[in-house]
Amino acid sequence: MTVDALGGLLVEHALLEGDFVLRSGRRSSWYLDKYRFETSPDLLRQLGDRLAEAAREVEPGAVRLAGPALGAVALAASASMASGLPFIIVRGETKEYGTANRIEGPFERGDLVCLVEDVVTSGGALAASVSALRDAGLIVRNALCVVDREEGGSDALARLGVRLRALYRASDLLAARKGAAKPHG
Ligand SMILES: O=P(O)(O)OC[C@H]1O[C@H](OP(=O)(O)OP(=O)(O)O)[C@H](O)[C@@H]1O
Numbered sequence: 001m002t003v004d005a006l007g008g009l010l011v012e013h014a015l016l017e018g019d020f021v022l023r024s025g026r027r028s029s030w031y032l033d034k035y036r037f038e039t040s041p042d043l044l045r046q047l048g049d050r051l052a053e054a055a056r057e058v059e060p061g062a063v064r065l066a067g068p069a070l071g072a073v074a075l076a077a078s079a080s081m082a083s084g085l086p087f088i089i090v091r092g093e094t095k096e097y098g099t100a101n102r103i104e105g106p107f108e109r110g111d112l113v114c115l116v117e118d119v120v121t122s123g124g125a126l127a128a129s130v131s132a133l134r135d136a137g138l139i140v141r142n143a144l145c146v147v148d149r150e151e152g153g154s155d156a157l158a159r160l161g162v163r164l165r166a167l168y169r170a171s172d173l174l175a176a177r178k179g180a181a182k183p184h185g
């Protein structure tokens, strides 16, 4: 499948129009519902293949992928299967019982990881994951996402010393949507 064809399927399956409050508190007239593409086995496989390829390019020395919960876990799992790299899961909050982990899955201090995210808007969610990973002694220099909404996330991450590579820019997806977005609700 070509990059453009996969982008078209993301729009077809997941682009919603309406009035949405985003994680950052901003409002938007559109929303890319990642769970609509991550729950499709064909799309998940295709995205995992592309994220694995991108991880090899941007961080060839990575020994693990890292997926922030919840949305990026399926993507990290798919990219892990495609690349053979193990992955870890970054919780939003430390678990309050059992292992009391913030980061799930085995790792060693000093491991170089490549972050995998679904959608980046302000970069706030990824910045929190970068802090959690660095606090645990992991090295993070690169992050991948499926869609960069181009609303400051890349610059915010750059200020933390993390480069963001997106499979798709929102402006390209929106330009190609040709009325494919679904009304929400
Ligand atoms: O770049 P930001 O401004 O931080 O916004 C993007 C983040 O917000 C969404 O997560 P959401 O809060 O929907 O969490 P979920 O993965 O738990 O569903 C999205 O999946 C990113 O993680």
Ligand SMILES: O=C(O)c1cc(=O)[nH]c(=O)[nH]1
Residues within 6 Å of the ligand: 021, 022, 023, 024, 030, 031, 032, 033, 034, 119, 120, 121, 122, 149
């Ligand atoms: O910024 C967000 O919260 C956000 C935007 C978007 O398009 N999709 C999503 O899952 N989250």
